[in-house]
Amino acid sequence: MSGRSGGARGGSGKRSGKRGGATAGGFSGRSLKTRVRTAKGRGSSSTRWLQRQLNDPYVEEAQRRGYRARSAFKLAQMDDKLRLLRRGARVVDLGAAPGGWSQVALERIGPEGRVVGIDLEEVAPLAGADFLVGDVREPEALAQLEAALGGPADLVMSDMAASATGHGPTDHLRTMALVEAALDIAEALLAPGGGFVAKVLQGGTEAGLLSRLKRGFKTVRHVKPPASRKDSAELYVVAVGFRGGGAETPETPGRHET
Numbered sequence: 001m002s003g004r005s006g007g008a009r010g011g012s013g014k015r016s017g018k019r020g021g022a023t024a025g026g027f028s029g030r031s032l033k034t035r036v037r038t039a040k041g042r043g044s045s046s047t048r049w050l051q052r053q054l055n056d057p058y059v060e061e062a063q064r065r066g067y068r069a070r071s072a073f074k075l076a077q078m079d080d081k082l083r084l085l086r087r088g089a090r091v092v093d094l095g096a097a098p099g100g101w102s103q104v105a106l107e108r109i110g111p112e113g114r115v116v117g118i119d120l121e122e123v124a125p126l127a128g129a130d131f132l133v134g135d136v137r138e139p140e141a142l143a144q145l146e147a148a149l150g151g152p153a154d155l156v157m158s159d160m161a162a163s164a165t166g167h168g169p170t171d172h173l174r175t176m177a178l179v180e181a182a183l184d185i186a187e188a189l190l191a192p193g194g195g196f197v198a199k200v201l202q203g204g205t206e207a208g209l210l211s212r213l214k215r216g217f218k219t220v221r222h223v224k225p226p227a228s229r230k231d232s233a234e235l236y237v238v239a240v241g242f243r244g245g246g247a248e249t250p251e252t253p254g255r256h257e258t
Protein backbone atom coordinates (compact mmCIF):
# COMPACT_ATOMS: atom_id res chain seq x y z
CA MET A 1 0.00 0.00 0.00
CA SER A 2 1.40 3.36 -0.90
CA GLY A 3 0.08 6.75 -0.34
CA ARG A 4 -2.77 8.80 0.95
CA SER A 5 -4.45 12.00 -0.09
CA GLY A 6 -7.01 14.53 1.16
CA GLY A 7 -8.28 17.84 -0.23
CA ALA A 8 -11.31 19.82 -1.45
CA ARG A 9 -14.71 18.62 -0.14
CA GLY A 10 -17.48 17.19 -2.26
CA GLY A 11 -18.30 17.60 -5.93
CA SER A 12 -19.35 20.80 -7.58
CA GLY A 13 -22.93 19.52 -7.58
CA LYS A 14 -25.62 21.75 -6.07
CA ARG A 15 -27.25 20.52 -2.91
CA SER A 16 -30.96 20.00 -2.82
CA GLY A 17 -33.34 17.96 -0.76
CA LYS A 18 -33.94 17.89 2.98
CA ARG A 19 -30.66 16.31 4.09
CA GLY A 20 -28.23 18.65 2.33
CA GLY A 21 -27.43 16.05 -0.34
CA ALA A 22 -28.87 15.88 -3.82
CA THR A 23 -31.81 13.54 -4.15
CA ALA A 24 -31.09 10.84 -6.66
CA GLY A 25 -34.14 9.98 -8.71
CA GLY A 26 -36.56 11.79 -10.93
CA PHE A 27 -34.87 11.53 -14.29
CA SER A 28 -37.11 11.04 -17.24
CA GLY A 29 -34.28 10.26 -19.64
CA ARG A 30 -33.91 11.68 -23.08
CA SER A 31 -36.69 11.58 -25.59
CA LEU A 32 -34.27 11.80 -28.50
CA LYS A 33 -31.77 8.98 -28.82
CA THR A 34 -28.24 9.66 -30.03
CA ARG A 35 -27.12 7.16 -32.62
CA VAL A 36 -23.43 6.37 -33.03
CA ARG A 37 -22.12 5.24 -36.37
CA THR A 38 -19.50 2.51 -36.38
CA ALA A 39 -16.31 4.39 -37.16
CA LYS A 40 -13.25 2.89 -38.78
CA GLY A 41 -11.14 1.32 -36.03
CA ARG A 42 -14.02 1.29 -33.54
CA GLY A 43 -15.40 -2.17 -32.87
CA SER A 44 -19.10 -2.86 -32.50
CA SER A 45 -18.80 -3.38 -28.72
CA SER A 46 -17.17 0.03 -28.20
CA THR A 47 -19.78 1.57 -30.50
CA ARG A 48 -22.49 0.00 -28.33
CA TRP A 49 -20.73 1.29 -25.18
CA LEU A 50 -20.50 4.83 -26.61
CA GLN A 51 -24.13 4.79 -27.71
CA ARG A 52 -25.20 3.62 -24.26
CA GLN A 53 -23.13 6.34 -22.56
CA LEU A 54 -24.57 9.05 -24.81
CA ASN A 55 -28.14 7.90 -24.16
CA ASP A 56 -27.73 7.34 -20.42
CA PRO A 57 -29.49 10.08 -18.42
CA TYR A 58 -27.41 9.24 -15.33
CA VAL A 59 -24.16 9.93 -17.20
CA GLU A 60 -25.44 13.36 -18.20
CA GLU A 61 -26.84 14.14 -14.75
CA ALA A 62 -23.59 13.02 -13.08
CA GLN A 63 -21.69 15.47 -15.27
CA ARG A 64 -24.17 18.25 -14.49
CA ARG A 65 -23.86 17.68 -10.73
CA GLY A 66 -20.09 17.29 -10.78
CA TYR A 67 -20.10 13.63 -9.76
CA ARG A 68 -17.07 11.68 -10.85
CA ALA A 69 -19.08 8.60 -11.76
CA ARG A 70 -22.70 7.72 -12.61
CA SER A 71 -22.45 5.10 -9.87
CA ALA A 72 -22.91 7.99 -7.40
CA PHE A 73 -26.65 7.68 -8.09
CA LYS A 74 -26.71 4.05 -7.01
CA LEU A 75 -25.55 4.97 -3.51
CA ALA A 76 -27.80 8.05 -3.42
CA GLN A 77 -30.83 5.95 -4.36
CA MET A 78 -30.03 3.25 -1.78
CA ASP A 79 -29.59 5.97 0.83
CA ASP A 80 -32.84 7.71 -0.17
CA LYS A 81 -34.60 4.43 0.48
CA LEU A 82 -32.75 3.07 3.49
CA ARG A 83 -31.18 6.10 5.24
CA LEU A 84 -27.69 4.67 5.51
CA LEU A 85 -25.71 7.92 5.65
CA ARG A 86 -26.37 9.80 8.88
CA ARG A 87 -25.02 13.27 9.59
CA GLY A 88 -21.67 13.16 11.35
CA ALA A 89 -21.09 9.52 10.38
CA ARG A 90 -17.73 7.85 9.85
CA VAL A 91 -17.81 6.05 6.51
CA VAL A 92 -15.40 3.60 4.90
CA ASP A 93 -15.47 3.47 1.08
CA LEU A 94 -13.85 0.30 -0.30
CA GLY A 95 -13.05 0.50 -4.01
CA ALA A 96 -13.49 4.26 -3.89
CA ALA A 97 -12.06 5.36 -7.26
CA PRO A 98 -12.87 7.65 -8.95
CA GLY A 99 -14.78 8.98 -5.91
CA GLY A 100 -18.49 9.18 -6.81
CA TRP A 101 -19.71 7.29 -3.72
CA SER A 102 -17.42 9.34 -1.48
CA GLN A 103 -18.87 12.55 -2.96
CA VAL A 104 -22.43 11.42 -2.15
CA ALA A 105 -21.37 10.28 1.33
CA LEU A 106 -19.69 13.62 2.07
CA GLU A 107 -22.76 15.56 0.95
CA ARG A 108 -24.99 13.57 3.25
CA ILE A 109 -22.87 13.12 6.37
CA GLY A 110 -22.02 16.83 6.42
CA PRO A 111 -18.84 18.58 7.55
CA GLU A 112 -18.75 16.83 10.91
CA GLY A 113 -18.59 13.42 9.21
CA ARG A 114 -15.59 11.66 7.78
CA VAL A 115 -14.88 9.38 4.81
CA VAL A 116 -11.89 7.07 4.50
CA GLY A 117 -11.56 5.37 1.15
CA ILE A 118 -9.22 2.84 -0.37
CA ASP A 119 -8.62 1.70 -3.93
CA LEU A 120 -5.98 -0.01 -6.03
CA GLU A 121 -5.87 3.30 -7.90
CA GLU A 122 -5.27 6.77 -6.58
CA VAL A 123 -8.37 8.87 -5.93
CA ALA A 124 -8.21 12.64 -6.52
CA PRO A 125 -8.62 14.55 -3.24
CA LEU A 126 -11.95 15.52 -1.65
CA ALA A 127 -12.11 17.60 1.56
CA GLY A 128 -13.39 15.55 4.48
CA ALA A 129 -12.03 12.37 2.92
CA ASP A 130 -8.77 10.47 3.23
CA PHE A 131 -7.89 8.12 0.42
CA LEU A 132 -5.45 5.24 0.70
CA VAL A 133 -3.94 3.40 -2.23
CA GLY A 134 -3.95 -0.33 -1.58
CA ASP A 135 -5.56 -3.72 -1.91
CA VAL A 136 -8.28 -4.58 0.62
CA ARG A 137 -7.17 -8.23 0.51
CA GLU A 138 -3.76 -7.30 1.97
CA PRO A 139 -3.55 -7.54 5.78
CA GLU A 140 -2.14 -4.02 6.20
CA ALA A 141 -5.25 -2.45 4.62
CA LEU A 142 -7.29 -2.90 7.80
CA ALA A 143 -4.70 -1.30 10.08
CA GLN A 144 -4.29 1.65 7.72
CA LEU A 145 -8.03 2.20 7.41
CA GLU A 146 -8.41 2.02 11.18
CA ALA A 147 -5.65 4.56 11.75
CA ALA A 148 -7.10 6.97 9.19
CA LEU A 149 -10.64 6.63 10.56
CA GLY A 150 -9.81 7.62 14.13
CA GLY A 151 -12.77 5.74 15.65
CA PRO A 152 -15.39 3.09 14.88
CA ALA A 153 -17.18 3.27 11.53
CA ASP A 154 -20.91 3.81 11.12
CA LEU A 155 -21.02 2.50 7.56
CA VAL A 156 -18.65 0.32 5.53
CA MET A 157 -19.54 0.33 1.84
CA SER A 158 -17.97 -1.54 -1.04
CA ASP A 159 -18.58 -0.95 -4.73
CA MET A 160 -15.54 -3.09 -5.56
CA ALA A 161 -15.59 -5.04 -8.77
CA ALA A 162 -13.00 -7.53 -9.96
CA SER A 163 -12.00 -6.96 -13.55
CA ALA A 164 -14.12 -9.31 -15.67
CA THR A 165 -12.44 -12.34 -17.22
CA GLY A 166 -15.49 -13.29 -19.30
CA HIS A 167 -15.54 -16.67 -17.54
CA GLY A 168 -18.68 -16.55 -15.35
CA PRO A 169 -17.63 -18.88 -12.51
CA THR A 170 -14.22 -17.20 -12.19
CA ASP A 171 -15.79 -13.72 -12.11
CA HIS A 172 -18.28 -14.90 -9.50
CA LEU A 173 -15.52 -16.33 -7.25
CA ARG A 174 -13.42 -13.18 -7.58
CA THR A 175 -16.36 -10.96 -6.71
CA MET A 176 -17.27 -13.09 -3.70
CA ALA A 177 -13.66 -12.90 -2.47
CA LEU A 178 -13.89 -9.11 -2.56
CA VAL A 179 -17.21 -9.14 -0.67
CA GLU A 180 -15.68 -11.38 1.98
CA ALA A 181 -12.67 -9.09 2.31
CA ALA A 182 -15.07 -6.14 2.66
CA LEU A 183 -17.06 -7.97 5.34
CA ASP A 184 -13.88 -8.83 7.27
CA ILE A 185 -13.08 -5.12 7.32
CA ALA A 186 -16.65 -4.19 8.27
CA GLU A 187 -16.71 -6.62 11.19
CA ALA A 188 -13.43 -5.20 12.47
CA LEU A 189 -14.30 -1.51 12.09
CA LEU A 190 -18.05 -1.09 12.60
CA ALA A 191 -19.61 0.36 15.71
CA PRO A 192 -22.63 -1.55 17.10
CA GLY A 193 -25.67 -0.52 15.06
CA GLY A 194 -23.51 0.19 11.99
CA GLY A 195 -24.28 -0.71 8.37
CA PHE A 196 -22.66 -2.57 5.49
CA VAL A 197 -23.28 -2.23 1.74
CA ALA A 198 -21.51 -4.37 -0.84
CA LYS A 199 -21.82 -5.10 -4.52
CA VAL A 200 -22.59 -8.75 -5.26
CA LEU A 201 -23.68 -10.52 -8.43
CA GLN A 202 -27.17 -11.59 -9.45
CA GLY A 203 -28.23 -14.70 -7.64
CA GLY A 204 -27.48 -12.68 -4.53
CA THR A 205 -25.13 -13.67 -1.80
CA GLU A 206 -23.87 -17.22 -1.29
CA ALA A 207 -25.42 -19.19 1.57
CA GLY A 208 -22.30 -19.12 3.78
CA LEU A 209 -21.87 -15.38 3.42
CA LEU A 210 -25.57 -14.72 3.86
CA SER A 211 -25.71 -16.62 7.12
CA ARG A 212 -22.61 -14.79 8.33
CA LEU A 213 -24.37 -11.50 7.50
CA LYS A 214 -27.56 -12.59 9.28
CA ARG A 215 -25.56 -13.53 12.37
CA GLY A 216 -23.75 -10.21 12.39
CA PHE A 217 -26.58 -7.81 11.47
CA LYS A 218 -30.23 -7.38 12.43
CA THR A 219 -31.52 -6.91 8.87
CA VAL A 220 -30.05 -8.05 5.55
CA ARG A 221 -31.58 -7.27 2.17
CA HIS A 222 -30.67 -7.24 -1.50
CA VAL A 223 -31.23 -4.04 -3.46
CA LYS A 224 -31.04 -3.23 -7.16
CA PRO A 225 -31.10 0.59 -7.32
CA PRO A 226 -32.75 2.07 -10.44
CA ALA A 227 -29.39 3.49 -11.61
CA SER A 228 -27.94 -0.02 -11.79
CA ARG A 229 -28.30 -1.09 -15.40
CA LYS A 230 -31.00 -3.71 -15.93
CA ASP A 231 -28.72 -5.78 -18.14
CA SER A 232 -26.00 -5.82 -15.45
CA ALA A 233 -25.75 -8.76 -13.04
CA GLU A 234 -24.81 -6.42 -10.19
CA LEU A 235 -26.88 -6.17 -7.07
CA TYR A 236 -26.13 -4.78 -3.61
CA VAL A 237 -26.40 -6.52 -0.27
CA VAL A 238 -27.34 -4.06 2.47
CA ALA A 239 -27.02 -5.12 6.11
CA VAL A 240 -27.95 -2.83 8.98
CA GLY A 241 -27.90 -3.04 12.77
CA PHE A 242 -24.42 -4.48 13.32
CA ARG A 243 -24.50 -6.52 16.52
CA GLY A 244 -20.92 -5.74 17.45
CA GLY A 245 -18.07 -8.08 18.26
CA GLY A 246 -18.89 -11.56 19.55
CA ALA A 247 -22.05 -11.80 17.42
CA GLU A 248 -21.47 -15.45 16.63
CA THR A 249 -24.67 -16.78 18.21
CA PRO A 250 -27.33 -14.09 18.33
CA GLU A 251 -30.62 -14.98 20.01
CA THR A 252 -32.51 -13.75 16.94
CA PRO A 253 -30.83 -14.30 13.58
CA GLY A 254 -31.08 -11.28 11.26
CA ARG A 255 -34.13 -10.86 9.05
CA HIS A 256 -33.55 -11.36 5.35
CA GLU A 257 -35.66 -9.16 3.09
CA THR A 258 -35.52 -9.29 -0.67
Ligand SMILES: C[S@@+](CC[C@H](N)C(=O)[O-])C[C@H]1O[C@@H](n2cnc3c(N)ncnc32)[C@H](O)[C@@H]1O
Pocket residue numbers: 068069071072094095096097098099100101102118119120121134135136137159160161162178
Ligand atom coordinates in the same frame (compact mmCIF):
# COMPACT_ATOMS: atom_id res chain seq x y z
C1 LIG B 1 -16.98 0.35 -9.86
S1 LIG B 1 -15.50 1.03 -9.28
C2 LIG B 1 -16.02 1.98 -7.89
C3 LIG B 1 -16.72 3.26 -8.26
C4 LIG B 1 -16.95 4.15 -7.06
N1 LIG B 1 -17.94 3.58 -6.16
C5 LIG B 1 -17.42 5.52 -7.47
O1 LIG B 1 -18.60 5.83 -7.30
O2 LIG B 1 -16.59 6.29 -7.95
C6 LIG B 1 -14.73 -0.35 -8.52
C7 LIG B 1 -13.38 -0.05 -7.91
O3 LIG B 1 -12.98 -1.16 -7.12
C8 LIG B 1 -11.56 -1.14 -7.09
N2 LIG B 1 -11.04 -2.42 -6.60
C9 LIG B 1 -11.15 -3.64 -7.17
N3 LIG B 1 -10.49 -4.57 -6.46
C10 LIG B 1 -9.95 -3.93 -5.39
C11 LIG B 1 -9.14 -4.35 -4.29
N4 LIG B 1 -8.77 -5.63 -4.17
N5 LIG B 1 -8.76 -3.42 -3.38
C12 LIG B 1 -9.13 -2.13 -3.52
N6 LIG B 1 -9.89 -1.67 -4.55
C13 LIG B 1 -10.30 -2.55 -5.47
C14 LIG B 1 -11.20 -0.86 -8.55
O4 LIG B 1 -9.88 -0.38 -8.66
C15 LIG B 1 -12.27 0.17 -8.94
O5 LIG B 1 -11.78 1.49 -8.84
